[in-house]
Amino acid sequence: MNGKNFRMPARRLATVATATALAAGPAVLAGAGSAHATGDQGRASAVVLRTGLDVSLLNKTVNVPLAVSLNEVQAPRSAEKTALTAELNGVNNGRAFSVLNAEVASAKANVTATRAEASTRLAHAKLHVPGLPLLSVVELGAVTSEAVCEAGKTPIARSNVLGDVTVLGKKVTLSAGGPTEVKVPGVGEVRLDLSKRETTSRTAAATALELTVSVNPLKLNVAEVEGTLTLAKATCEAPAAPAAAAPSETPADNVKPQGAPAEAGLAETGGNSLTPYIAGGAIALLVAGGGATAVARRGRN
Numbered sequence: 379m380n381g382k383n384f385r386m387p388a389r390r391l392a393t394v395a396t397a398t399a400l401a402a403g404p405a406v407l408a409g410a411g412s413a414h415a416t417g418d419q420g421r422a423s424a425v426v427l428r429t430g431l432d433v434s435l436l437n438k439t440v441n442v443p444l445a446v447s448l449n450e451v452q453a454p455r456s457a458e459k460t461a462l463t464a465e466l467n468g469v470n471n472g473r474a475f476s477v478l479n480a481e482v483a484s485a486k487a488n489v490t491a492t493r494a495e496a497s498t499r500l501a502h503a504k505l506h507v508p509g510l511p512l513l514s515v516v517e518l519g520a521v522t523s524e525a526v527c528e529a530g531k532t533p534i535a536r537s538n539v540l541g542d543v544t545v546l547g548k549k550v551t552l553s554a555g556g557p558t559e560v561k562v563p564g565v566g567e568v569r570l571d572l573s574k575r576e577t578t579s580r581t582a583a584a585t586a587l588e589l590t591v592s593v594n595p596l597k598l599n600v601a602e603v604e605g606t607l608t609l610a611k612a613t614c615e616a617p618a619a620p621a622a623a624a625p626s627e628t629p630a631d632n633v634k635p636q637g638a639p640a641e642a643g644l645a646e647t648g649g650n651s652l653t654p655y656i657a658g659g660a661i662a663l664l665v666a667g668g669g670a671t672a673v674a675r676r677g678r679n
Contacts, residue, residue: 420494420527420617424485425450427462427478427500431591431605433508435468442466444508444605448478449485453494456486469508470598476511479504482520489617496612497524498586505607507591509600515568515593517544521586521609527616533582535575537610545570546593566593566603586610 431444446464449457460483463474480503487496501520506513519541527533543550545560545568552558552572561567569590576583589607 418618420453420489420529421615422453422487422489422494422496422525422527422613423451424487424496424498424523424612425608426480426483426485426498426610427505428608428611429477429605431507431603431607433466433469433600434602434604436596436599436601437468442468444603446477449483449498451485451487453487453489453496456484458482458484466508468599470511475508475598476506478506487612492529492617493527494614494616495524495526496614498522498610498612500586500610503609505589505609507593507595507603507607509595509597509603510565510593511598513547513565514544515546515591515607516570516587516589517542518587518609519543523584523586523610523612525582525584525612525614527580527582527614529617530619531616533577533580533614533616535577535582535584535612537573537575537584537586537612539572539586543570565595566591568593580616581614583613584611 425447426449428447428450429444433442433444435442444464444466446462448462449459451457460480461476462478464477465472465474469475480500482499482501483503484500485496485498488494499520499522500518503518503521504514505516505518507515518539521537521539523537525533525535539552543552545558546562546565548560548562550558550560550570552570554572558570558572559567560570571588571590572586574583574585574588585608587609589609590605591607592602592604594602
C-alpha cells in the first residue's frame with residue numbers, strides 16, 4: 379500500500395469532521411427559542427328582540443309558532459331598524475301585524491384579536507303579540523345591554539331598564555330582587571325578569587328584560603299566546619390569551635462576532651454559545667492530525 383495515497387484521505391477526513399462540527403453549532407442555535415402562539419377567536423352577538431311564542435288559533439286545532447327577531451347580529455356587524463312586523467297563517471286575515479315599534483333599536487357586535495364586545499339599545503318601544511292589535515304587551519322608556527370580554531381579564535355584563543314600564547296597560551315598578559308578575563282578567567298575565575346577567579371566566583351575557591307571556595285575547599282568530607320575549611340581549615366570548623413565547627438565546631453585548639482580529643481571544647472577550655462547537659472542531663483536528671501522523675510513520679517503517 380502506498381503511504382502517500384493513504385495519508386491524503388486521512389487529512390480530508392479530519393477537515394470534513396471539523397467543518398461539520400462548526401457548521402452544526404449555528405444550525406442548532408437557529409432553532410432555539412422559537413415559539414408559535416395559537417388561540418381561539420373571540421365571539422360576540424347582539425339582538426334587540428327575539429320571540430319564541432306559540433299561537434293557538436280559534437278555528438283550528440293547531441298551534442302556529444312565532445319565532446322572529448329584530449336586529450340580530452354577530453360580529454363584526456351592526457344594525458339599526460326601528461320596526462318589526464310578522465305574518466302568520468290564519469291570523470289577521472293573512473295580513474302582517476306589528477310586533478315591535480320603537481324610536482331607537484340598535485345592535486352592535488365587534489371582535490378583535492384581544493377583545494370581543496356587543497351592545498344593544500332600545501328606546502320608546504311598544505311590543506305586541508298576535509290577537510292584541512291595540513293593547514301593548516309592554517311599553518318601555520329605554521333598555522340597554524352590554525357584554526365585554528377581553529383576553530386575560532374578567533368579562534363584564536351590564537343591562538339597564540330606564541324610564542317607565544307599562545305591561546298590559548298597567549304601569550309597573552320592576553325589581554332586581556325577583557320577577558314582576560302582572561295579571562289582567564280576561565286578557566292574561568305577563569311575568570317580567572329584569573336585568574339578567576351571567577359571566578364565566580371567558581364569557582358574558584346580559585339581557586335587559588325577559589318576558590314570559592300567557593294571554594288569551596280571543597281576537598283576530600287567536601285563542602291563546604304563550605312563550606317568551608327577550609329584549610336587548612348581548613353576549614361575548616373572549617379570545618384566548620396569547621401563549622408566552624420562550625426566551626431566545628442572544629449573544630452577550632461584549633462578545634465580538636466570528637472573524638474578529640486574532641488579538642481578541644476568548645480570554646479577553648469571554649466565551650459564547652458557539653464555544654463548545656469551536657472546541658469540538660479543534661479536538662477533531664488534533665485527533666485526525668495525530669492519526670494521520672501515526673499512519674505516515676508506519677508507512678515509512
